[in-house]
Amino acid sequence: MTAMNVPVQDGAADASLTGDSYRQAARSWLRANLPEDFRGDSAAFTPPKLDQSIAWEAALHRAGLAGITWPSIYGGHGRTLREHLIANQEIGALPIPESVNSIGKELAGPIILAIGTEAQKLRFLPRILDMSNIWCQGFSEPEAGSDLAGLRTRAVREGDVWRINGQKIWTSGAYRAQRCLLLARTGPVEDRHRGLALFAVPLDAVGVRVRTIKSIDGRESFCEVFFDNVEVSQDDALGAPDEGWSAAIRVLAIERATNRMYRAWRFENEVRHLIAAAKTDPVLSGLLQQQHHAAKLAETIVDIDVLKAHVETAVDALVAGETIGARGSLAKLHWSEAHQRFAALAMELLSKASLPLQPAVRIALRRFEGIYLQSRAETIYAGTTEIQLGIIADRILELSRGK
Amino acid sequence: MTITDDGLTPADFAATASRAVAACAGLSVSEQGARLVGDGLLGVIAGDNVGGLDLPLSFAVPVVAAASAGLLAFPLMENILLARLLQQRQARIASAIVAGDNSATIAWTGAVSAKKQGDRVILDGWVARAPRASDVGLMLVRVGATGAALVPISAVTLEDSHGIDLTQPEHTVQLNAVSVSADHLLADGTWPALESDALVLRAAAILGSAEACLALAQEHVSTRRQFGRALSYNQAIRHTLARHKLGLEGIRQSIARALFFSSGLRERRAAFLAASSYGVAISEGAVQMHGGMGFTWDVPVHRHVRRIRALQAQGDASGVLAALGHDTIADVSPAHPQTAA
Numbered sequence: 116m117t118a119m120n121v122p123v124q125d126g127a128a129d130a131s132l133t134g135d136s137y138r139q140a141a142r143s144w145l146r147a148n149l150p151e152d153f154r155g156d157s158a159a160f161t162p163p164k165l166d167q168s169i170a171w172e173a174a175l176h177r178a179g180l181a182g183i184t185w186p187s188i189y190g191g192h193g194r195t196l197r198e199h200l201i202a203n204q205e206i207g208a209l210p211i212p213e214s215v216n217s218i219g220k221e222l223a224g225p226i227i228l229a230i231g232t233e234a235q236k237l238r239f240l241p242r243i244l245d246m247s248n249i250w251c252q253g254f255s256e257p258e259a260g261s262d263l264a265g266l267r268t269r270a271v272r273e274g275d276v277w278r279i280n281g282q283k284i285w286t287s288g289a290y291r292a293q294r295c296l297l298l299a300r301t302g303p304v305e306d307r308h309r310g311l312a313l314f315a316v317p318l319d320a321v322g323v324r325v326r327t328i329k330s331i332d333g334r335e336s337f338c339e340v341f342f343d344n345v346e347v348s349q350d351d352a353l354g355a356p357d358e359g360w361s362a363a364i365r366v367l368a369i370e371r372a373t374n375r376m377y378r379a380w381r382f383e384n385e386v387r388h389l390i391a392a393a394k395t396d397p398v399l400s401g402l403l404q405q406q407h408h409a410a411k412l413a414e415t416i417v418d419i420d421v422l423k424a425h426v427e428t429a430v431d432a433l434v435a436g437e438t439i440g441a442r443g444s445l446a447k448l449h450w451s452e453a454h455q456r457f458a459a460l461a462m463e464l465l466s467k468a469s470l471p472l473q474p475a476v477r478i479a480l481r482r483f484e485g486i487y488l489q490s491r492a493e494t495i496y497a498g499t500t501e502i503q504l505g506i507i508a509d510r511i512l513e514l515s516r517g518k
Numbered sequence: 519m520t521i522t523d524d525g526l527t528p529a530d531f532a533a534t535a536s537r538a539v540a541a542c543a544g545l546s547v548s549e550q551g552a553r554l555v556g557d558g559l560l561g562v563i564a565g566d567n568v569g570g571l572d573l574p575l576s577f578a579v580p581v582v583a584a585a586s587a588g589l590l591a592f593p594l595m596e597n598i599l600l601a602r603l604l605q606q607r608q609a610r611i612a613s614a615i616v617a618g619d620n621s622a623t624i625a626w627t628g629a630v631s632a633k634k635q636g637d638r639v640i641l642d643g644w645v646a647r648a649p650r651a652s653d654v655g656l657m658l659v660r661v662g663a664t665g666a667a668l669v670p671i672s673a674v675t676l677e678d679s680h681g682i683d684l685t686q687p688e689h690t691v692q693l694n695a696v697s698v699s700a701d702h703l704l705a706d707g708t709w710p711a712l713e714s715d716a717l718v719l720r721a722a723a724i725l726g727s728a729e730a731c732l733a734l735a736q737e738h739v740s741t742r743r744q745f746g747r748a749l750s751y752n753q754a755i756r757h758t759l760a761r762h763k764l765g766l767e768g769i770r771q772s773i774a775r776a777l778f779f780s781s782g783l784r785e786r787r788a789a790f791l792a793a794s795s796y797g798v799a800i801s802e803g804a805v806q807m808h809g810g811m812g813f814t815w816d817v818p819v820h821r822h823v824r825r826i827r828a829l830q831a832q833g834d835a836s837g838v839l840a841a842l843g844h845d846t847i848a849d850v851s852p853a854h855p856q857t858a859a
């Protein structure tokens with residue numbers, strides 16, 4: 116079965132369900148509908164094609180498992196953040212491919228909800244959830260990575276349009292996206308944080324050119340995006356011209372704490388997959404009995420539980436109406452490094468497998484080699500490790516600059 | 519969050535506990551016990567039949583953390599746990615602990631054998647890591663694999679205190695045909711239940727010490743100047759402290775999770791193990807950041823380093839880690855030949 120012919124059971128998690136019954140509905144829908152060839156732990160696994168991913172994610176949304184907290188007038192399900200957590204726990208428990216529109220759902224969407232006009236909300240948000248608009252994030256530039264405030268892409272207003280010139284890089288998924296959440300400068304470079312504005316740029320606009328870059332794992336998923344005299348309508352400008360940076364920072368802080376909330380549970384799914392695969396191999400199952408490997412796996416479990424604790428207590432704080440400030444940096448930093456440690460452990464364990472390789476070990480090798488390579492990026496994107504450490508030192512510890 | 523009928527939260531106890539611990543400075547161990555009675559801290563989780571406040575375990579967390587942060591000599595965690603453990607079968611003793619008329623410790627490692635003799639039980643063997651055993655009247659020891667017994671300190675042979683912790687020095691203890699009345703022998707299963715709660719409170723104790731270390735380190739690097747600037751100007755120092763903060767919050771949130779979200783044995787073990795590894799890193803890192811000052815007797819950081827190492831050993835961190843690993847592995851079935859999980 117492929118995602119294209121997923122028998123969609125609309126309303127599987129209807130609005131009246133809450134708490135545990137919502138969890139049960141989410142769990143049974145996912146188990147009934149996740150195609151076998153989408154499962155990273157299955158012999159049938161084949162990386163989903165774009166149209167399959169789109170169909171699957173649109174189905175997830177119709178089943179009540181995406182756009183969970185967005186208001187229903189914008190296509191959302193109007194549920195609580197706690198239910199968002201529940202859905203993510205269930206999604207994480209299964210080896211489901213990453214979303215192809217997480218920028219839309221977890222970055223652009225929340226920013227539009229925060230600073231968009233009513234017309235923009237109605238125009239953009241439902242299309243993110245029904246997957247007719249995939250978004251990418253155009254923030255980083257060749258000369259502005261960690262130091263994002265140094266970005267040079269310029270937006271100049273000419274009446275009702277903005278004229279955009281510049282270049283973005285590392286733009287994940289731009290080749291498959293319809294819209295780019297673009298951060299551009301309206302004043303001189305010296306203004307740094309001031310005069311940065313956000314735009315929803317249609318990628319089919321004249322003057323936009325996208326070129327893919329081959330990444331460490333051999334895939335071509337991140338891109339360079341060139342803007343050559345691109346005209347963007349004022350209707351696609353998000354927030355006031357000077358609001359861009361502060362809006363981005365505000366939303367990024369919450370997003371860092373809440374995005375991909377399923378991670379801890381997916382991480383646990385990976386550990387369980389590793390153990391299950393190792394148990395089919397005579398040598399590996401012997402190694403699992405040894406204190407060393409048991410202790411190493413236990414360290415991973417502790418890492419996972421610490422991550423769950425960060426996430427669950429952050430949700431609790433948000434639900435209680437507390438501001439969580441820079442707290443998301445803690446979870447991001449912990450998760451990215453813990454996941455790299457685990458990926459290295461998985462590779463090390465599987466490298467000792469007996470020959471010929473057991474089928475389950477082959478499947479695990481394929482999955483964990485991919486995870487190992489992809490995890491190299493996890494300490495780089497969404498703010499590198501060093502940047503997160505700086506944020507914690509400056510904004511959480513408020514360490515003196517020591518003048 | 520747990521909230522009592524009176525609207526009390528565990529956090530409300532943090533300030534009371536810190537004040538009470540601060541007021542204990544300069545007092546003897548037994549005077550400290552008596553001082554803590556005033557705020558009801560010894561009976562925080564014990565039943566009201568023994569004079570306790572009958573609050574959930576979460577309320578003991580800030581109390582134990584404050585005790586550790588303030589380097590309290592009195593073995594508070596042990597007495598809090600024992601007051602509740604004994605409230606049914608040894609209500610008189612539990613009441614005495616809550617009222618400060620008697621106090622107790624727990625020998626966290628080793629076990630003794632028990633032989634019934636009429637209405638007496640004869641205990642034999644060695645136990646160790648009993649904090650402050652020479653300053654209290656009673657001691658709980660493990661019997662066999664999962665039982666426990668309460669013995670008067672006067673009936674056992676205490677070795678002089680030894681070990682690394684200066685705040686609550688530990689004793690190794692010999693029980694040589696010690697006879698106790700049969701009702702001092704507690705049921706099988708007592709020990710694991712006690713250990714399970716101790717996982718959480720030990721994590722809390724480490725949290726208190728680690729928090730104190732981070733505060734000391736932060737204060738030091740903000741005031742000590744080298745190369746014409748405060749040490750905190752340097753990114754290596756800032757990033758190290760940021761990591762310590764990450765560890766500290768990891769401990770805090772793991773304890774909260776083990777209490778409020780998923781309160782199984784796995785979560786309690788994870789909280790203790792997180793506390794144990796982050797606590798060591800934070801406290802030893804604080805020594806490093808103090809430079810030569812960190813190696814002195816007078817700067818209190820070493821007292822926390824010692825305490826955290828002692829708590830780690832009392833809880834057998836490496837044994838708990840291996841057990842968590844083995845349990846996790848045993849919980850997963852082998853992959854199906856076609857589908858791996």
Ligand SMILES: Cc1cc2nc3c(=O)[nH]c(=O)nc-3n(C[C@H](O)[C@H](O)[C@H](O)COP(=O)(O)OP(=O)(O)OC[C@H]3O[C@@H](n4cnc5c(N)ncnc54)[C@H](O)[C@@H]3O)c2cc1C
Binds near residue numbers: 285501
């Ligand atoms: C897989 C992947 C996907 C991405 N997707 C997107 C996307 O969709 N959209 C987008 O806009 N961007 C994306 N990025 C870009 C990402 O945000 C940047 O790579 C990141 O911000 C770092 O910038 P840089 O690559 O220029 O590295 P640099 O900023 O040049 O950093 C290089 C190294 O120096 C360190 N460093 C930098 N400044 C300091 C400092 N002050 N102190 C100490 N160390 C420092 C960094 O931590 C890093 O280790 C993606 C990156 C990756 C790897």
